[in-house]
Amino acid sequence: MPNRPSSLPNRAGLGLKPQHYATIHSERPDVGFFEVHAENYMMAGGxxxxxLTAIAEQYPLSLHGVGLSIGAARPLDRxxxxxxxxxxxxxxxxxxxEHLAWSSHDIGFLNDLLPLPYTAETLARVVEHVDTVQTxxxxxxxxxxxxxxxxxxxxDVDEIDFLTQVARRSGCGLLLDVNNVMVSCTNHRVDPYAYIDRFPLPLIGEIHxxxxxxxxxxxxxxFLIDAHGSETRPDVFALYEHVIALAGPRPTLIEWDNDVPDFPVLYAEAARVDDVLARGFLNLRRAS
Structure with missing residues (x-):
């Protein structure tokens, strides 16, 4: 494809859902990009x-994996x-x-994204796995x-330091999930704004x-649960606005994987995000 961009646009994107295929084909909504879970398209055809082929011809595409088990204490599934x-x-x-998580063990694949301890040993293993994937x-x-x-x-390693070291040693970028920040910080009684203020913002390639x-x-x-079954909560959206004020506009995905609503509801969520990103561009122009 000629003049293909090298990164996602700094717009709002939506997760691509089968129930919305027809609407997207017929209406060609003004969406910055679509994201798909890789495992849903690992069949040969159908x-x-x-x-997806038709939509990818019209929109930028992001591929989001949930099954590589990057943090597992075993070799990657080749x-x-x-x-x-x-x-x-x-x-x-x-x-x-992909996720900083593990989901596989000797018994097989576990249908969840499980946490891992932040130690020098797991840091080395995650760096090795990320390097293998990128190679x-x-x-x-x-x-x-x-x-x-x-x-x-x-x-014995702080989460932000862990992520930063993985990125620096492997050359990968980071996907900042703002909802995950709110969930984890609330559950562990940590200030989410302090977390964002310490996050390596230049490494962010996408936001969720x-x-x-x-x-x-x-x-x-x-106690908060990362459910992906409702609109972005007001406290998460306020935290997102703080991220954009610090980092500038970044590609931002609306994740809504459970109890998926009609397309206009998702489209309205994308419009809210695009408004924040537009203000971010305006602030950048004023500062320059």
Missing amino acids: PAHRH DHLERLRVLEQRYAPLAVS VLGRPILLENPSTYVLFEAS LGGYDEAVDGRGER
Whole structure:
């Protein structure tokens, strides 16, 4: 494709859902990009690929993985990595991302993104795994900060320092999930704004926004769950505005994977984000 951009546009993007294929084909909505979960398209053909091929001809594409198990204490699944390589070559997305998590063990694949202790040993392993993925794909990836519900006594490296070191040693970028920041910081009684103020903002290649569910823990205090089943909560959106004020406009995805609403609801969420990004561009022009 001639004059293909090298990175996602600094616009709002949406997760591509099968129930919205027809609307996207017929209405061509003004969306900055679409993101798909890689594992949903690892088959050779079929209707999903026909739809994705048509949409990828009209919109920038981001590929978001959930199954590489980057943090696992075992070698990467080479078959899974090969399927990812084939998919990446087929669509040439402008971004490829994965989670700082693990989901595989000797018993097989666990359908969850599980946290890992932040130690020198796990840091070396994650760097090795990220380097392997990037070597196979022939490109840098983005690594996403996790949502966590427990802390490990073994951890002796701060999460932000851990992410920064992975990026610097492997050459990868970072995907800042603002909802994950709010979930983790609330659960662990940490100031989310202080977390953002320390985050290596120049390394951000993409941002995620989403909704959380709320419960009460055994001490009667707020406990948040990264649910992806509702609009972005006001406190998360305010934190996102703080990120953009500090970092400037960045590609921003609305994640809504459960109880997916009709397309106009998602489109309205994207419009809110684009308004924030437009103000970010204006502030940059005023400062220059």
